[in-house]
Amino acid sequence: MSLVKVLEISGENAVAQEDGQKVYERIRELLKSGQDLQLDFQGVKIFASPFFNAAIGQLLKDFDADDLNRRLKFEHLSLVGQEVLKKVNENSKRYFSSSEAFKKAQTEVIGNLARKL
Amino acid sequence: MNVKIPTINDDVSDFDRLFALWEQLNRQDLDITFDFSGCRFLRQNAVAFLGGLIRLVRYLGGNVRIDDSTFIPDVANNLAKNGFSGIFSGKAFVRSGNAIPYREDGESENVSLIAYLRDQWLGRGWVHVTELLRNRIIGTVWEVYANGFEHGESGIGIFSCGQHYPQLRTLKLTIVDFGVGIPANVRNFLGEPNLPSDRALEWAFRPGNSTKPEGMGRGLGLDILKQFIKVNKGQLEVFSHDAYALVDSGTERYLTRKSYFQGTLVNISLVCDELHYCLSSEISNEPLF
Numbered sequence: 248m249s250l251v252k253v254l255e256i257s258g259e260n261a262v263a264q265e266d267g268q269k270v271y272e273r274i275r276e277l278l279k280s281g282q283d284l285q286l287d288f289q290g291v292k293i294f295a296s297p298f299f300n301a302a303i304g305q306l307l308k309d310f311d312a313d314d315l316n317r318r319l320k321f322e323h324l325s326l327v328g329q330e331v332l333k334k335v336n337e338n339s340k341r342y343f344s345s346s347e348a349f350k351k352a353q354t355e356v357i358g359n360l361a362r363k364l
Numbered sequence: 365m366n367v368k369i370p371t372i373n374d375d376v377s378d379f380d381r382l383f384a385l386w387e388q389l390n391r392q393d394l395d396i397t398f399d400f401s402g403c404r405f406l407r408q409n410a411v412a413f414l415g416g417l418i419r420l421v422r423y424l425g426g427n428v429r430i431d432d433s434t435f436i437p438d439v440a441n442n443l444a445k446n447g448f449s450g451i452f453s454g455k456a457f458v459r460s461g462n463a464i465p466y467r468e469d470g471e472s473e474n475v476s477l478i479a480y481l482r483d484q485w486l487g488r489g490w491v492h493v494t495e496l497l498r499n500r501i502i503g504t505v506w507e508v509y510a511n512g513f514e515h516g517e518s519g520i521g522i523f524s525c526g527q528h529y530p531q532l533r534t535l536k537l538t539i540v541d542f543g544v545g546i547p548a549n550v551r552n553f554l555g556e557p558n559l560p561s562d563r564a565l566e567w568a569f570r571p572g573n574s575t576k577p578e579g580m581g582r583g584l585g586l587d588i589l590k591q592f593i594k595v596n597k598g599q600l601e602v603f604s605h606d607a608y609a610l611v612d613s614g615t616e617r618y619l620t621r622k623s624y625f626q627g628t629l630v631n632i633s634l635v636c637d638e639l640h641y642c643l644s645s646e647i648s649n650e651p652l653f
Binding site: 262263292293294295296300304305312313315316321325326327330331332333338339340341 | 472474475478495496499500502503504506507510571572577579580581582583584585588650651652653
């Protein structure tokens with residue numbers, strides 16, 4: 248199992264999309280090569296959704312959720328980090344699994360808003 | 365031109381006074397003196413906004429002088445303590461009391477911004493929270509700045525200031541940009557030029573809604589902040605164009621108002637001894653995808 252230490256990429260603030268993109272590229276390469284992966288958050292303290300959108304949420308366009316649950320292990324991820332990640336993954340699943348349907352739903356929301364006027 | 369700065373609290377009508385100043389001064393090549401003789405005090409919203417307004421006037425080719433001879437002692441002390449006078453009048457920065465420094469961010473610089481939120485805003489001993497909760501608050505508020513940088517197109521950056529009110533047991537932070545505003549971004553993205561401002565702002569608060577959705581899921585920042593404010597009995601106000609959002613534990617309202625400000629202003633209030641954000645202890649047992 249390969250190991251990726253997030254602290255070495257983002258420092259203790261896992262907030263920026265740019266850092267998330269670096270993590271994503273590293274993870275995707277390893278998973279595509281068939282390796283299982285341990286993602287270690289030791290020392291990472293602050294979390295925000297742009298980081299996880301890029302680092303983890305994007306994986307759902309390349310791999311299915313069951314595959315990721317089986318092959319990607321999260322170590323030392325605080326409850327705060329888990330909570331943000333959970334929201335990001337739910338949102339990313341919706342985005343990638345039915346992006347057309349999601350866009351349609353957004354359009355319907357606008358239609359409803361317009362009807363409220 | 366002499367511009368009188370009034371007393372500015374942070375009720376909605378006080379924001380209208382700030383936005384009226386923006387309407388008056390958002391033009392090219394002005395030569396202005398700020399006169400504080402009618403000002404009894406300024407809250408953090410006014411400090412952040414006036415700092416940004418000075419930068420805007422200068423960006424538009426004008427000049428702003430601050431007539432510090434018009435300060436009453438309380439205003440002079442406040443503006444010295446939060447660093448405003450140091451930046452704009454060359455006065456010594458006297459950090460003390462309940463003031464939290466005025467801050468300008470020209471670009472997203474995460475390390476110093478997070479240090480500000482941790483050490484200057486939250487970490488002065490007036491909010492008793494676990495490290496886990498403190499980090500949660502910092503990440504949540506950081507998303508407001510990230511939204512401003514990603515969507516605001518301000519040109520002159522983002523301006524913020526905090527204040528601790530011990531008698532109210534409240535900690536506040538105002539973050540303002542002078543960019544294009546949320547309703548404009550939403551209307552452009554949806555191709556709905558007539559969408560009312562309040563509806564556009566409501567759309568922006570919905571989880572997963574983003575005006576930059578290319579490539580990955582986004583659009584969680586405002587929802588995460590909203591949920592945090594509700595659970596913690598805080599208050600969140602967002603002003604952008606003529607739209608106004610008010611969120612607290614029992615309220616979520618989106619209104620179109622008469623006063624107008626082109627950018628976006630976010631005003632956050634946390635009740636210091638009510639912070640009890642609950643993290644689900646079960647979450648770690650669930651699959652993360």
